[in-house]
Amino acid sequence: MAPGDTGVEQPRKAHRVAKSGAKARKRKGKGAAGDDEGGERKNPKAFAFRSATKAKRLQSRSAEIEQRRLHVPIMDRSIGEPPPFVVVVQGPPQVGKSLLIKCLVKHYTKQNLSDVRGPITVVSGKSRRVQFLECPSDINGMIDAAKIADLALLLIDGSYGFEMDTFEFLNIMQVHGFPKVMGVLTHLDQFKDVKKLRKTKQRLKHRFWAEIKEGAKLFYLSGLIHGKYTKREVHNLARFISVIKPIPLSWRMAHPYLLADRFEDVTSSESVRLNRKCDRKITLYGYLRGCNMKRGTKVHITGAGDFSLSGVTSLADPCPLPSAAKKRGLRDKEKLFYAPMSGLGDLLYDKDAVYININDHLVQFSNTDDNNASKKQGKGNDVGVALVKTLQNTKYSLDEKLDQSFINFFGRRPAAQSEDSDMTGTLESNGHSSSECSSDSEGDNDDDIQPSDHGVDLREEVEFCNGRMRRKAVSANFQDVDDDDEGSDNEDDSHNEDSDDDHLSEGSLSSDGSGEALDSDDGTENTSKWKKSLLARTLARRSASLMQLVYGQASAELDNDSGEEGSSDEEIFVPKGQKKQVKNELPSFDDIDAEDCSKFLKVELRDWSNEDLIKSIRDRFVTGDWSKASLRGREVDENGEGDEEIDGDFEDLETGEVHKSQAAESAAGKPGVHKEDELKVEELRLKKLALKAKFDSEYDGSDLSGEEVDNEKKKSKREQSDAGGYFDN
Numbered sequence: 005m006a007p008g009d010t011g012v013e014q015p016r017k018a019h020r021v022a023k024s025g026a027k028a029r030k031r032k033g034k035g036a037a038g039d040d041e042g043g044e045r046k047n048p049k050a051f052a053f054r055s056a057t058k059a060k061r062l063q064s065r066s067a068e069i070e071q072r073r074l075h076v077p078i079m080d081r082s083i084g085e086p087p088p089f090v091v092v093v094q095g096p097p098q099v100g101k102s103l104l105i106k107c108l109v110k111h112y113t114k115q116n117l118s119d120v121r122g123p124i125t126v127v128s129g130k131s132r133r134v135q136f137l138e139c140p141s142d143i144n145g146m147i148d149a150a151k152i153a154d155l156a157l158l159l160i161d162g163s164y165g166f167e168m169d170t171f172e173f174l175n176i177m178q179v180h181g182f183p184k185v186m187g188v189l190t191h192l193d194q195f196k197d198v199k200k201l202r203k204t205k206q207r208l209k210h211r212f213w214a215e216i217k218e219g220a221k222l223f224y225l226s227g228l229i230h231g232k233y234t235k236r237e238v239h240n241l242a243r244f245i246s247v248i249k250p251i252p253l254s255w256r257m258a259h260p261y262l263l264a265d266r267f268e269d270v271t272s273s274e275s276v277r278l279n280r281k282c283d284r285k286i287t288l289y290g291y292l293r294g295c296n297m298k299r300g301t302k303v304h305i306t307g308a309g310d311f312s313l314s315g316v317t318s319l320a321d322p323c324p325l326p327s328a329a330k331k332r333g334l335r336d337k338e339k340l341f342y343a344p345m346s347g348l349g350d351l352l353y354d355k356d357a358v359y360i361n362i363n364d365h366l367v368q369f370s371n372t373d374d375n376n377a378s379k380k381q382g383k384g385n386d387v388g389v390a391l392v393k394t395l396q397n398t399k400y401s402l403d404e405k406l407d408q409s410f411i412n413f414f415g416r417r418p419a420a421q422s423e424d425s426d427m428t429g430t431l432e433s434n435g436h437s438s439s440e441c442s443s444d445s446e447g448d449n450d451d452d453i454q455p456s457d458h459g460v461d462l463r464e465e466v467e468f469c470n471g472r473m474r475r476k477a478v479s480a481n482f483q484d485v486d487d488d489d490e491g492s493d494n495e496d497d498s499h500n501e502d503s504d505d506d507h508l509s510e511g512s513l514s515s516d517g518s519g520e521a522l523d524s525d526d527g528t529e530n531t532s533k534w535k536k537s538l539l540a541r542t543l544a545r546r547s548a549s550l551m552q553l554v555y556g557q558a559s560a561e562l563d564n565d566s567g568e569e570g571s572s573d574e575e576i577f578v579p580k581g582q583k584k585q586v587k588n589e590l591p592s593f594d595d596i597d598a599e600d601c602s603k604f605l606k607v608e609l610r611d612w613s614n615e616d617l618i619k620s621i622r623d624r625f626v627t628g629d630w631s632k633a634s635l636r637g638r639e640v641d642e643n644g645e646g647d648e649e650i651d652g653d654f655e656d657l658e659t660g661e662v663h664k665s666q667a668a669e670s671a672a673g674k675p676g677v678h679k680e681d682e683l684k685v686e687e688l689r690l691k692k693l694a695l696k697a698k699f700d701s702e703y704d705g706s707d708l709s710g711e712e713v714d715n716e717k718k719k720s721k722r723e724q725s726d727a728g729g730y731f732d733n
């Protein structure tokens with residue numbers, strides 16, 4: 005029977021303070037320390053600094069703490085669970101990006117990923133999720149990835165060295181707010197010599213530090229075991245990824261953005277059937293980052309433009325944190341990953357449907373079976389069967405294909421051929437053969453490599469290595485012995501006059517290959533030299549203007565245009581407003597498509613700091629001289645542009661003021677001079693009208709008949725007589 009059941013409360017023992025043992029000793033120790041503190045307070049001189057260096061260090065430390073305290077605090081506006089941490093895996097082609105993501109996913113989730121497609125979300129800890137994204141190897145993909153990266157893993161092929169892709173990505177990241185960056189060296193198993201490996205590691209590390217910062221993290225993946233990176237190395241890397249703290253970037257925190265991990269076309273099939281090119285409705289799914297997104301706001305989809313948002317809905321978290329996930333039953337496993345594009349995941353609850361995902365490798369497609377069968381048949385494959393199968397597989401008819409195709413009259417990339425020829429040139433001049441290119445950067449140089457503090461001299465070297473084009477990034481400060489020797493040999497042949505700092509950039513064989521004379525002014529421009537080749541390549545990619553190819557330079561046309569404008573005789577035949585159109589070839593602000601504000605239109609703006617320009621419009625305001633403007637209006641009138649009488653006397657009904665017209669006032673002053681002017685103008689006008697009539701009589705389709713001309717003449721005479729009467733008064 006339990007004692008509580010008796011209903012009588014047992015008396016509890018009072019606590020007795022221990023007088024001996026560990027606790028008592030501890031208590032005693034505390035007391036002694038207190039005495040010491042007291043002693044320190046009693047005799048402060050005894051505890052003063054004895055070393056000046058130590059004092060300085062302590063002072064600077066306290067100053068640093070104080071400064072940090074004074075910094076503007078960063079507001080954390082996130083509500084609830086934070087969205088997954090975006091890890092962008094970037095590197096040149098075939099460096100091992102997909103393999104690294106697969107290994108990391110395996111480490112976190114114990115799942116084998118067959119294909120890396122789209123963002124992959126995994127739970128990396130009790131309160132942390134990570135979203136892996138493979139960065140495409142093209143510039144546009146890099147720009148998109150840099151915008152959302154919280155951590156960038158820069159993969160570098162250790163056996164080859166740095167490639168231009170890495171530097172391009174670093175540069176792009178600098179523009180979009182630099183996230184955390186970690187380097188990962190791969191392909192290190194291709195080194196046979198341990199000493200060489202050590203030297204290369206050291207060299208690449210210092211090069212990496214010079215580019216990012218002293219002490220930046222660089223991981224080494226020493227090789228593959230069963231086609232995967234070693235568990236230990238992946239484990240270490242995963243731990244670093246799990247503990248890294250993202251840098252809060254103010255711009256990102258103030259703007260809502262979303263990395264879509266799934267999208268669906270929800271356009272009704274009927275409207276698609278009626279018009280294949282109809283406006284589609286797309287639903288995008290993803291974790292919202294930054295701040296809240298409002299309905300009706302415009303969203304920019306990278307690479308597609310601006311669109312209006314018709315609605316935002318919050319859905320259940322597809323990859324909840326272990327703490328937040330509610331188990332529905334014992335059979336419910338914790339979902340530790342979410343990768344709909346890669347075919348990972350099971351059940352998916354949507355706004356209006358539930359999806360069951362089955363991994364691609366578990367699904368038996370009849371198509372795949374056919375392919376396998378045809379593969380098995382090998383060379384003895386029946387041609388007829390293959391032909392029929394290809395016909396069955398045809399997606400578009402010939403007409404549709406013809407509709408989509410275009411005929412290329414002129415080469416779209418005229419510089420591409422030259423680029424290729426330059427590449428071969430580079431290959432020859434460098435003397436690298438495809439077999440040796442993987443190990444050409446190694447040497448037995450024992451000198452210590454010192455990272456430079458300022459701009460690093462960088463040049464691009466295009467090579468063909470293992471059957472593919474690679475853009476090696478070579479820098480003067482971090483070159484090894486082999487490269488130095490070869491480089492100096494080549495340079496001795498061709499460039500003898502180069503200075504220490506500039507010889508590498510001068511001797512560089514960039515991919516644009518135009519033999520451009522690079523600036524050799526000072527070391528500060530060194531970092532931007534490689535970007536020139538980037539610009540040249542972009543320009544080369546730009547399609548040629550058909551107009552320019554047929555009619556020559558546009559500048560000549562412009563000259564002609566301006567010449568035509570000068571001739572006053574022909575002005576008369578230009579329809580009203582047409583001249584203006586020709587002049588304003590550039591679109592004005594009114595023409596800008598409000599829907600797509602992502603397009604940048606070059607609009608000619610006037611320089612309003614110019615005094616003369618300001619004076620020229622002064623009279624257009626209420627405070628200006630309106631009498632002049634009215635005169636101007638009349639002149640225009642007299643030139644045959646309009647019939648309305650603008651000027652004249654009028655009385656301001658509000659103030660009761662009577663305004664006299666300029667003409668009337670001037671008539672009172674100097675009537676003779678004005679009369680002469682008027683006559684001259686009238687003469688000119690008649691002359692022009694006569695010319696116009698002559699022109700009209702020559703062409704049948706003219707709008708102005710002879711009768712109209714007569715009417716015009718009569719009208720002008722009447723006006724003249726009116727004016728005369730006016731002056732006579």
Ligand SMILES: Nc1nc2c(ncn2[C@@H]2O[C@H](COP(=O)(O)OP(=O)(O)OP(=O)(O)O)[C@@H](O)[C@H]2O)c(=O)[nH]1
Pocket residue numbers: 095096097098099100101102103104141190191192193194225226227228231
């Ligand atoms: N020997 C060796 N091979 C590696 C290493 N890392 C990757 N590979 C191999 O390199 C090849 C390319 O790997 P991927 O992961 O497909 O490279 P990737 O960067 O995703 O390639 P792309 O997506 O085409 O840009 C694979 O066959 C890998 O097995 C490494 O450290 N050592």
